Amino acid sequence: EFLGQDIAAIPAKQFARHALRGKLQMVFQDPTDSLNPRWSAERSIVDPLLRLSPDMPAADRQARVLELASLVGLPVELLNRFPHQLSGGQKARVGIARAVAMEPELLILDEPTAALDVSVQAVVLNLLEDLKHRLGMSYLFISHDLNVVRLLCDRIIVMQHGEIVEQGHAHEIMDTPKTDYTRSLLAAIPHPPAADASITGNTELQDGAL
Missing domain, CATH: 3.40.50.300 (P-loop containing nucleotide triphosphate hydrolases)
Structure with a gap:
């Protein structure tokens, strides 16, 4: 509609x-x-x-x-x-x-x-x-890039395998995600590593956020 x-x-x-x-x-x-x-x-x-x-x-x-x-x-x-x-x-x-x-x-x-x-x-x-x-x-x-979503979007819908798994105001989704999949998406955002730290983890995620 x-x-x-x-x-x-x-x-x-x-x-x-x-x-x-x-x-x-x-x-x-x-x-x-x-x-x-x-x-x-x-x-x-x-x-x-x-x-x-x-x-x-x-x-x-x-x-x-x-x-x-x-x-x-x-x-x-x-x-x-x-x-x-x-x-x-x-x-x-x-x-x-x-x-x-x-x-x-x-x-x-x-x-x-x-x-x-x-x-x-x-x-x-x-x-x-x-x-x-x-x-x-x-x-x-x-987009799959939640850094971009964070900048441009007022509301976020997170989809996995074509199904909505979470939605809400951008600050709610980014600050207090309710599903493991959303937390995985947020964890996949690149962050500058500390001088003595290494980055590990699986970033091959499907679907993403709208």
């Missing part, structure tokens, strides 16, 4: 251009695979406007693309480049700009920084945190 409607009851072909579709957008895990290699950054960003706002004048679409590029910190001179000509962080910004083009109310983020270098991950996460507040969006953030 989304905005009071059962969207599962809407046929897929209709939902692709349904009024609710613009209010529900997604940022995918791999910014390279989720961008059309034959489209420029500008063409990728404008795509939801062409599909969901076909009556928007071309001049308004162009202005919106420039606004979105500025919003996500993508230099205008990169708009004509194709995905293979962009860095991982730049492709991530294109994907985010495309996702927020229709001013969605809910943004689904599927491990949006997993394919990025660690140094770039922090920049993208800070951008997402800023956009959430500036645009008034809600996030459904899917």
Whole structure:
């Protein structure tokens, strides 16, 4: 149920251009695979406007693309480049700009920084945190990285083998976990070792937190 409607009851072909579709957008895990290699950054960003706002004048679409590029910190001179000509962080910004083009109310983020270098991950996460507040969006953030979940999420749902095992406010889950699985996830968060300490343990965990 989304905005009071059962969207599962809407046929897929209709939902692709349904009024609710613009209010529900997604940022995918791999910014390279989720961008059309034959489209420029500008063409990728404008795509939801062409599909969901076909009556928007071309001049308004162009202005919106420039606004979105500025919003996500993508230099205008990169708009004509194709995905293979962009860095991982730049492709991530294109994907985010495309996702927020229709001013969605809910943004689904599927491990949006997993394919990025660690140094770039922090920049993208800070951008997402800023956009959430500036645009008034809600996030459904899917991740195994509880450090990231801790930073971005107000509520946490922990899943194991496709089943919810625990949920609650972020500080409750992080400070006082109720299940062994959640405690295992928290124990797997890397911590800087003490000078005379060693780190052991099994970090091959399945599923994770949303």
